[in-house]
Amino acid sequence: MPTCSAPSPLVALHDVSVRYGAQTVLDRIRLDIPPRRIVTLIGPNGAGKSTLARVVLGICKPDQGQVTRRAGLRVGYMPQRLRIDDSLPLSVDNFLALADAGTRHTGRQAALARTGVPHLQQRAMQALSGGEMQRVLLARALLRRPDLLVLDEPAQGVDVSGQDALYGLLAEVRDELGCGILLISHDLHLVMAATDEVVCLQHHICCSGTPDAVRSDPAFLDLFPGQRPSHLALYTHEHDHAHRLDGHVSCDGHSHDA
Numbered sequence: 001m002p003t004c005s006a007p008s009p010l011v012a013l014h015d016v017s018v019r020y021g022a023q024t025v026l027d028r029i030r031l032d033i034p035p036r037r038i039v040t041l042i043g044p045n046g047a048g049k050s051t052l053a054r055v056v057l058g059i060c061k062p063d064q065g066q067v068t069r070r071a072g073l074r075v076g077y078m079p080q081r082l083r084i085d086d087s088l089p090l091s092v093d094n095f096l097a098l099a100d101a102g103t104r105h106t107g108r109q110a111a112l113a114r115t116g117v118p119h120l121q122q123r124a125m126q127a128l129s130g131g132e133m134q135r136v137l138l139a140r141a142l143l144r145r146p147d148l149l150v151l152d153e154p155a156q157g158v159d160v161s162g163q164d165a166l167y168g169l170l171a172e173v174r175d176e177l178g179c180g181i182l183l184i185s186h187d188l189h190l191v192m193a194a195t196d197e198v199v200c201l202q203h204h205i206c207c208s209g210t211p212d213a214v215r216s217d218p219a220f221l222d223l224f225p226g227q228r229p230s231h232l233a234l235y236t237h238e239h240d241h242a243h244r245l246d247g248h249v250s251c252d253g254h255s256h257d258a
C-alpha cells in the first residue's frame with residue numbers, strides 16, 4: 001500500500017543553542033519548517049524570536065546544534081523595519097531593482113500588484129506610509145519566488161484592518177507559491193486566526209502546535225496570563241452539534257434550512 005509521508009522540511013533546527021556572552025538566548029531549539037505551512041513565533045520581548053529567525057536565515061551561527069536546509073532553498077526576508085536616509089533619492093522601483101538586479105521592470109510591477117500596491121512603483125520610499133512600506137517590503141521578498149518567506153513582525157505600524165488584509169495576503173501567497181512561511185508576531189489574536197502552527201518561545205520552546213492546542217496549553221497561559229479565558233473578551237466554543245438557521249440545535253446533528 002502506498003504510504004503518505006510528510007514533506008521534508010525546508011529548514012530544520014536540531015538542538016540549536018545561541019549565547020551572547022553569559023546569556024543563553026536560544027536553548028536547544030528543535031524546529032521544522034515545512035513547505036506550505038505558516039509557522040508563527042510568539043514570545044515576550046527579548047525571548048529570542050529575531051535571533052531564531054536569523055539562525056533560520058543563516059546570518060547567525062549557532063554555538064551548538066545543527067541547521068539543515070533543503071538544497072537550493074530560495075529565501076525571501078521581510079525585516080522588522082528599514083531605515084532609509086531622507087536625503088537619498090530612491091523610488092520604490094529603484095529600491096526593488098537594487099534588491100534583485102536580475103528582475104525586469106514588469107517583474108517588479110507584478111510583485112507590487114501581487115501585494116496590492118501597483119500604484120506605488122514610482123513613489124519615493126521616504127513618502128510611504130507604514131502599511132505601504134510593509135507591502136513594498138513583502139513585494140521585495142516575493143521577487144525571488146522564495147521557497148521560504150521569513151517575516152519579522154510584518155504587521156508592525158499597520159492598522160487592524162490592514163493587518164487582517166496582510167495576513168490574508170500571506171495565506172494567498174503561501175497557496176500560490178507553495179512556500180513555507182516563518183512569521184514573528186506580537187499580535188496573538190491575529191496569529192491564532194491565521195497560522196497553521198504556533199511556536200511559543202521564551203529562550204526555549206515552551207509549547208508548540210496548532211493555535212487551538214497552544215491556546216489551552218498551561219505553558220502558553222503562564223507566558224501570556226492575559227490570554228486566560230477569564231481575561232478574554234472573545235467568545236469561542238467547541239461544536240459537537242449543528243444549528244438550524246433559527247439558532248436551535250438540530251436533532252440529527254445536521255443543520256437544516258428554515
Ligand SMILES: Nc1ncnc2c1ncn2[C@@H]1O[C@H](COP(=O)(O)OP(=O)(O)OP(=O)(O)O)[C@@H](O)[C@H]1O
Nearest residue numbers: 020021023025043044045046047048049050051052
Ligand atoms: N548581537 C547581539 N549581541 C548581544 N545580545 C544580543 C544580540 N542580539 C540580541 N541580543 C539579546 O538577545 C536577547 C534576544 O533578542 P531578540 O532580538 O532575539 O529577541 P526578540 O524575542 O526578537 O525580542 P523583541 O520581541 O523585543 O523584538 C535580548 O536580550 C537581546 O538584547
